[in-house]
Amino acid sequence: MKPRAWLPAAAALLLAACSPAGAPPADADYHRAESMRPDDAALAERWERSCRLCHTTRGPAPLAGHAPSWRPRLAQGPAVLLQRAREGFNTMPPRGLCADCSDEDLLRLIDFMSRPR
Numbered sequence: 742m743k744p745r746a747w748l749p750a751a752a753a754l755l756l757a758a759c760s761p762a763g764a765p766p767a768d769a770d771y772h773r774a775e776s777m778r779p780d781d782a783a784l785a786e787r788w789e790r791s792c793r794l795c796h797t798t799r800g801p802a803p804l805a806g807h808a809p810s811w812r813p814r815l816a817q818g819p820a821v822l823l824q825r826a827r828e829g830f831n832t833m834p835p836r837g838l839c840a841d842c843s844d845e846d847l848l849r850l851i852d853f854m855s856r857p858r
């Protein structure tokens with residue numbers, strides 16, 4: 742082993758431990774998120790053209806179906822999550838780009854993507 746070859750690994754571990762979202766998603770988590778689809782056809786259609794664009798891809802949005810990404814968000818309670826989904830939050834756009842999503846749709850979509858798979 743080269744001297745100091747362990748440093749990047751140690752740094753990565755430290756970063757992961759400090760991340761507020763917990764363990765970062767692995768490739769398999771992204772693959773699973775990409776294949777997720779609500780059972781309800783109308784909800785699935787909304788999912789496909791809105792939330793899915795950001796919540797199944799690499800970026801700042803909590804990954805669909807990935808428990809560690811959602812744990813600190815869920816801890817805020819459903820009222821905060823709905824309010825932020827409705828009004829937007831940082832780079833999360835208002836209504837998640839789903840102009841015709843009702844509050845009930847938003848709650849169902851949040852429930853769908855925050856449930857661990």
Ligand code: HEC
Nearest residue numbers: 791792795801802814822825826831832833836837839850
């Ligand atoms: C254009 C990208 C984008 C789309 C589309 C999108 N989101 Fe998000 N969403 C984000 C990002 C980025 C965050 C993280 C914001 C932050 O924590 O700074 C986020 C965070 C959230 C959160 C967590 C808020 C919190 O309080 O922690 C919820 C709930 C959410 N999105 C719901 C939805 C729903 C429901 C949809 C579809 C109707 C949707 N999002 C569509 C980008 C998106």
